[in-house]
Amino acid sequence: xxxxxxxxxxxxxxxxxxxxxxxxxxxxxxxxxxxxxxxxxxxxxxxxxxxxxxxxxxxxxxxxxxxxxxxxxxxxxxxxxxxxxxxxxxxxxxxxxxxxxxxxxxxxxxxxxxxxxxxxxxxxxxxxxxxxxxxxxxxxxxxxxxxxxxxxxxxxxxxxxxxxxxxxxxxxxxxxxxxxxxxxxxxxxxxxxxxxxxxxxxxxxxxxxxxxxxxxxxxxxxxxxxxxxxxxxxxxxxxxxxxxxxxxxxxxxxxxxxxxxxxxxxxxxxxxxxxxxxxxxxxxxxxxxxxxxxxxxxxxxxxxxxxxxxxxxxxxxxxx
Numbered sequence: 001x002x003x004x005x006x007x008x009x010x011x012x013x014x015x016x017x018x019x020x021x022x023x024x025x026x027x028x029x030x031x032x033x034x035x036x037x038x039x040x041x042x043x044x045x046x047x048x049x050x051x052x053x054x055x056x057x058x059x060x061x062x063x064x065x066x067x068x069x070x071x072x073x074x075x076x077x078x079x080x081x082x083x084x085x086x087x088x089x090x091x092x093x094x095x096x097x098x099x100x101x102x103x104x105x106x107x108x109x110x111x112x113x114x115x116x117x118x119x120x121x122x123x124x125x126x127x128x129x130x131x132x133x134x135x136x137x138x139x140x141x142x143x144x145x146x147x148x149x150x151x152x153x154x155x156x157x158x159x160x161x162x163x164x165x166x167x168x169x170x171x172x173x174x175x176x177x178x179x180x181x182x183x184x185x186x187x188x189x190x191x192x193x194x195x196x197x198x199x200x201x202x203x204x205x206x207x208x209x210x211x212x213x214x215x216x217x218x219x220x221x222x223x224x225x226x227x228x229x230x231x232x233x234x235x236x237x238x239x240x241x242x243x244x245x246x247x248x249x250x251x252x253x254x255x256x257x258x259x260x261x262x263x264x265x266x267x268x269x270x271x272x273x274x275x276x277x278x279x280x281x282x283x284x285x286x287x288x289x290x291x292x293x294x295x296x297x298x299x300x301x302x303x304x305x306x307x308x309x310x311x312x313x314x315x316x317x318x319x320x
Contacts, residue, residue, distance in 0.1 A: 172209055175190045
């Protein structure tokens, strides 16, 4: 297991702090500037003794999701796969939430000792959209689950053969929140069974899962059991926890939620997971009010230490 992180902002100070805490892998967002931007970032990260390991988030595939792509978006994804091959990058994380990305209704819900966390309540959807980065571009036309599955299958049939040739694994992130539908659009990556269906849709080692613990916790599943069930298909992990259900939940500190995090880490060990694992949304601590909620650095430093301790503890144990 390799300790990874997204850093917001991706400043020299934050890169140095991550390296000092034992992070080895850094996650980048979709590069608007293409291969040159990725290469420059790769070199900068390497100068701090870490590696650029994952491209994640904000892929230009909204029209693909709703079945309206004229080939432009597909071409961008294929070009990204080739760019990643040239730079030796092997993991691309994406999602299939139509209309929005992840959504929260509060950015300042209280956690331990006044720390602030993000939260979601379905009854406050209008507020959720006012906080969403993608609210102004939401397409409000409805889409049903069978159509989403069709579009996903068509997309995977087009890109997985390219990913195989390029040596890039595509890891699907679950819907967040994992509701049956949101704003009139169905959601399909919202339960364990559908992730098993995803694996069968286009069977390939390059068709894989990003196991976001917080989102699976929102589904109400037993986290260690789900890890063992999905096993070899898990190639990337978001290590976090939430308290609540898919229609009403809040993030927690890693050590302050309902999931047995030590047992979850043992489950990753038992399935032979050796890939990148990063903290996702973290509490916003005192003095960080100007930072991006869920992505400030102090809570991330706490998470790094917590995760390294668990990794070292479970890897020193004999497997069950």
